[in-house]
Amino acid sequence: MHSTHLLLEEPIRMASILEPSKPSFFPAMTKIVGTLGSKSRSLEVISACLKAGMSVARFDFSWGDVDYHQETLENLKAAIKSTKKFCAVMLDTVGPELQVVNKSEKAISLEADTLVVLTPDQEQEASSQLLPINFSNLSKASRNHLELAAVKPGDTIFIGQYLFTGSETTSVWLEVAELKGDDVVCKIKNTATLTGSLFTLHISQIRVDLPTLTEADKSVISTWGVRNKIDFLSLSYTRHAEDVRQARKFLSKLGDLYQTQIFAKIENVEGLTHFDEILQEADGVILSRGNLGIDLPPEKVFLFQKAAVYKCNMAGKPAVVTRVVDSMTDNLRPTRAEATDVANAILDGSDAILLGAETLRGLYPVETISIVGRICYEAEKVFNQDLYFKKTVKYVGEPMTHLESIASSAVRAAIKVKASVIICFTSSGQAARLIAKYRPTMPVLSVVIPRLKTNQLRWSFSGAFEARQSLIVRGLFPMLADPRHPAESTSATNESVLKVALDHGKASGLIKSHDRVVVCQKVGDASVVKIIELED
Template sequence: MPFSNRTKIVATIGPASNSRRVMRAMISAGADIFRINGAHGDSKEHKEVIDLIRSVAKSMKAPIGILFDLPGPKIRLGELLQESVQLKKGRSVVLVCGKKRAPAGQIPVQDKFVARAVKSGSRIFINDGIVELKVMKVYGSYIECKVIVGGEIRSRKGINLPNIKLPIPTLTPKDRKLLDFAIKNEVDYVGLSFVRNAANVKYMKNLLARRAPEIGIISKIEKPEALLELKEIIKLSDAVMIARGDLGVEMPFDKIPTIQKMIIESCRALCKPAITATQMMESMVSSLRPTRAEATDVAMAVWEGTDAVMLSEETSIGWNPAKAVSAMARIALEAERNIPQSSYPEPKQEKKELQGQVISYASAVVADEISAKAIVTPTRSGRTALFISSARPRSPILAPTQHESVARRMNLYWGVVPLIMPPFNTVDEMLSHAEKVAIMRSRFIKKGDSIVIVSGAHGKKDDITRLLEIRTV
């Protein structure tokens, strides 16, 4: 097991990467989580992708997690009569709402409530903000607009309505069907799109608690109103994604870097993974190397403390998905060599979790002080490994577990290397198995080296972290 970059990589699967050969190459290059975008394809196609990911991961003995991204209440264009339409600045256009298709000279919008939500003077953005329209007049289901910023539009491209509160549910009917599918196929994470408040996440959390408590929720921050309840959203989530595409359309672009930094810091303080996403290395859709600005963007996210960075079109439709993963891994590894030394976050867990967090932070201090080869944390739930991860120790975090699903979820945690260990009946057996599998799988722990063992998996399902031990191999 080579000791490589500790910042995790989420790679989106699409036509360019949906093959055994390419998936193997992406895993070898450093992919940790594969993302499936529920907005594209049908259940049959999604099932084939999930089965292929599991098969490839098993053949490589890699605990690859699967993130199934729900489309959410995304407003989209309908089907255009032509493959693409060029809107020219200053021209007038008419949107017709509640239609999948429209006559020549009109642009269909699938959602009928859009005409009720906008008014004269409202701004409408299409295709991730590339095209900007200004509403001049609304009559019935028709919206007459003036093109402020021209550009190309295509069928089913997304629409953003900044500063407009929309009457949309947490889960659309399509989301519910896809969630049923995700639960049935035992994915590791679901992406909750367009989170607006903590109630959205709580709704999903309660739903999964009844049906699939082992599936983690990744809340996607892409609406400005979510920032008003950010702390509560993070607490309720298993991870947070900074979805800079839609967020950058809904808010002034100059504010996005500050918001990104603030979200990452908040996630780390609350011991929840942060994923930085969207256009990180977009030039690699059609190039074999990133731009200097993209390399700097990835490095800055690493220095700010992100747990993971994500590739979207770079791996779903790009020229060479494995090269995109490899380039991102190389940039992350180089950035980690020069990562600014930061203080440990102030413990902020509730009383029942506080002991575990404090002991986990203590293990990072001890490991750094004695130059331990590794921190070994046998775990049932992955909770202790996550606490240690948030402390950002210099030593590798090896996390043996009996459960493959837990190993796959931990593959999102910064610096954590999930390992599968044999079942155990006693604490001594657990510690012995954990030490043996860590030595055997890591290949860098030698006789005479020091390791720090931290654990809470002592018999009870919800046992708190209570053990910290220094061992000499």
């Protein structure tokens, strides 16, 4: 890890801090992933979330059934149509998540220094003395995996409301006292009340002998996922590169889902240990700081974030940071520490901020998205792009690939001429993502040219997936071109597509008269970077 990777442009006038933020069509280059749930699933609220800056909607299958999420998605589709805002869909798997089974959904009061029993008998009723869990090997090692040990006296177990916000009154720490058959007897370390219907259990010391992609996950993906052509699969508890390979193999058999991008969710020490190999296989990474923050000492969490984001940046793969404004679940304003944390995530190089409990069950989902977006916008203004660009070029080294050379040249040219936007024509989205990798200070308008395909039975166009998948990449804003315009054709056709792109930029407030625009496109077999100055 490079210790100088905190990028802040200097000097900053103190008086500028008091200047009001300027309204912008693009409130931030950084993307915001919003989790849709009970407080954010109506048409009105989703529409407001899109207008506030949400570009990816996350559907979390740790709770809610297929019908519930389908109803929410139909509202999202209607909101996209009415607001004319692009939005991608992310399916978040449950994975090997340990859960406390509370059928009655009644609050459970736990007193410090008393005992509670964890049992795999899910028919039992949850109470202050007994907590049923969905895992049977907590007290014994797996016979199939000799390296998997059971918990032992002295081990620590954490239980909290799903997407816990860190409040000690709603989450509890347990210390293993003894093992009794299949049961684990624990001493309660702090007084707490478990409220809600879903509680998760986190153990740092053992490896959970459950598949990363469970049968329940596969069922949801092959039905709901296929039906709705999901853009992203958030693979919970990714522990090895093989987890990603197996998930991709599964998706490849499900029609259009071979195009779905897989984001590895790093949320335990095992995933952290194998981070480099996971990054090679995944399309992007989600840094799940909630669960990982339990595994790691508090003083090490920032180090993981900076190292992981840096690796993602250099690989040109999106880095998504979670758990940033937990207090906004119940409050209209983030804490000072949270506001600073969001800004530092942007200065570290994060592509997107993922909001979980804040929008899933939070009281202020729209306000949360808006405030996080404004913090991102302010941080981006002081991001030291020049230093970042030089670091990235140095890391890539020479000789560069043809596409990497074109991308870095386009960004360099745009900064030199102070262009208002970079327009990139692409079919696969790769060229646009490479341009975004160099973090230009201006938006990158990715004009996705649909490609005509056939499976010998019918014709179809590709391109929609590529367009939506750019909605999680920092600084990248997609536009679907008319499929009648081929990606590589005559200069006249290219000029026609460019005019449409420029008109789109003007209509959205991105481009004004006399602005300079850098265009990156293919003409025949040649890749061309050109600078144009707009007239009145």
